Amino acid sequence: MSSNLTVARTLLAVAGALVGLYGAVRLIGLGWGNLVATLPWLAGVVVAHDALLAPLVVLVGAAAAGRLPRWSRRAAVVVLVVLGPVTLLAVPTLGKFGAKADNPTLLDRQYVAGWVAVTGLVLLAAALLAVHDRGKGAPRG
Amino acid sequence: MSGTRVTDVLTRLIDAVPTEKDFGSTARSRELSARVGTWLGVCFLVAFLTGVWSHLAQLPDPLLPLPTRPIWLYRLTQGLHIAAGTAAVPLLLVKLWSVFPQLFRRPPAQTRARLLDGAERLSIAVLVSSALFQLVTGLANSAQWYPWSFSFRSTHFALGWVAMGSLLVHIAVKLPVIRQAWLRPQDVPGPGVVSRRTLLRATWAAAGVAVVTSAVSGVPGVRRLSVLATRSGTGPGGIPINKTAAAAGVTHQATDPAFALAVTWNGTERHLSLADLRAMPQTTATLPIACVEGWSASGTWSGVRIADLLKLVGAPTGAAVLVESLQRGGASSHSRLPGNVAADSRAILALALASEPLSLDHGFPCRVIAPNRPGALQTKWVNRLEAQA
Incomplete structure (x- = not known):
């Protein structure tokens, strides 16, 4: 390893530790009650990802890899990778959890219709990709 | 249950836990992780810098007076903050997928290596936790949804520093790998069903679709495309209302x-x-x-x-x-x-x-x-x- 790389890594690590500590001090400085309310969320998001979402995606991927014909696999990846995150991003708007009865300018779109339209376009693009791949004779992926 | 039986059950459970070699997809590679990770890092840096800027702009008595021109500067930086955070959602999910098997790697036997491994895992736990926290809370805040009792603004700000700090530490640890992956990428054809290129293109598409459908409602001309944004961007006199x-x-x-x-x-x-x-x-x-x-x-x-x-x-x-x-x-x-x-x-x-x-x-x-x-x-x-x- 070159010495330049070592210097860069050391500087990054020291800067990172200082920046992170500053954040931790700020977080603790917000008081005990705030910290106790924050910690379950800090742990919860990791559990939700590592114990629920990620295993689910791995299982779906494994199941799909064994069953889907080869020409449909690229299309399946597009559907999962695009629609999955976009749907997660839409949870607050689809659920309208923050809506206020007195404020019609907040959460003021037709979100279900919007989501259906986005989903339809992504499925259409994926279908075209699958048709293309089938015509070309099932590329490697 | 006797002590031996408990040990037996535990041993069998531990044997049943997958190791990193049990994950089949050959699309996972350091090249994929480095490419998605680099752009994810750019998104987090943009969100961090624009977040700090927003914090400075809200100080009642700033040390340095912030300029009043250009009039659209804060509009631009806040728009970038939201766009970067939105694009980071698909990038982070794909990045975590690409390294998920690492979660199951067995600790090394040697004490020193084991300590280093533990320290790295700890830094990654802090990074993953703070990064997911920032995206989840930022997203909910833009919809005025507060299913928590902590103070959003100050907690999101504090954890922005934690996320940035742990990201810098992570880059320091991985720099040789990142460098190798960019400068000398290894193309392993393998029997994979999905290639790295397919996955990367789908990831960039996901980031693009996410930003357009959720985060451009403030951009005149294209705001209609933001069909999943928290606001259509209009209201009385053409301006939405935050609080009635x-x-x-x-x-x-x-x-x-x-x-x-x-x-x-x-x-x-x-x-x-x-x-x-x-x-x-x-x-x-x-x-x-x-x-x-x-x-x-x-x-x-x-x-x-x-x-x-x-x-x-x-x-x-x-x-x-x-x-x-x-x-x-x-x-x-x-x-x-x-x-x-x-x-x-x-x-x-x-x-x-x-x-x-x-x-x-x-x-x-x-x-x-x-x-x-x-x-x-x-x-x-x-x-x-x-x-x-």
Whole structure:
């Protein structure tokens, strides 16, 4: 390893530790009650990802890899990778959890219709990709 | 259950836990992780810098006065903050997928290596936790959804530093791998069903679709495409409303015919009715409202220059102004205009929006509007301006 790389890594690590500590001090400085309310969320998001979402995606991927014909696999990846995150991003708007009865300018779109339209376009693009791949004779992926 | 049986069950459970070699997809590779990770790092850096900027812009008494030009700067930085956070969602999910098997790697046998491994895992736990926390809370905040009891603004700010710090540590640890992956990528054809290229293209597409459908509602011309954004970007006078007069509890006072604005400086106090304000020279300016929650919209505001109001009580040019609202309590009940903002020719106490009297929810009878400021500081239902030395 070159010495330049070592210097860069050391500087990054020291800067990172200082920046992170500053954040931790700020977080603790917000008081005990705030910290106790924050910690379950800090742990919860990791559990939700590592114990629920990620295993689910791995299982779906494994199941799909064994069953889907080869020409449909690229299309399946597009559907999962695009629609999955976009749907997660839409949870607050689809659920309208923050809506206020007195404020019609907040959460003021037709979100279900919007989501259906986005989903339809992504499925259409994926279908075209699958048709293309089938015509070309099932590329490697 | 006897001790041995407990040990047996535990051993069998541990044997059943997959190792990193049990994950089949050959699309996972350091090249994939490095490419997605690099762009994810760029998104987090943009979100961090624009977040710190937003925090500085909200300080009542900044060390360095922030410029009032260009008028759209805060609108741009806040838009970038939201766009970067939105794009980071698919990038982070794919990045975590690409390294997920590492979660199951067995610790090394040697003590020193085991300690280093543990330290790295700890730093990654902090990074993953703070990164997911920032995206989840930021997203919910833009929809005014608060299913928690911590303070959003200050906690999101503190954890922004934690996420940035742990990201820098992570880059320091992985720098040789990242460098190798970019400079000398290994193309392993393998029997994979999905190639790295397919996965990368799908990831960039996901980031693009996410930004367009959720985060461009503040961009004129394309905002209609943001079908999943928390706001369509319109409202009375073409401007959305963050908090209504009813929610702020000011409806009665704001519509009271006896309303008077107090302007004070150094013991001198003037009271101005709405008619008095309308009789003063009026200024019109097109200025954006850029909310910290991410939406923005441009409006044509008319009213009295703050500087003209200060002259009525003999306050010197460049004096800072404490702005108070009829609203009691809450962060938006008051704000402070630093001297350079109060003196700006486009810092207005607005009485009208789009040639119509200000609506009650937009701050009737009068509100502050000044260039290049976070929306939270454009105080509504103003009833007192206090010039300060």
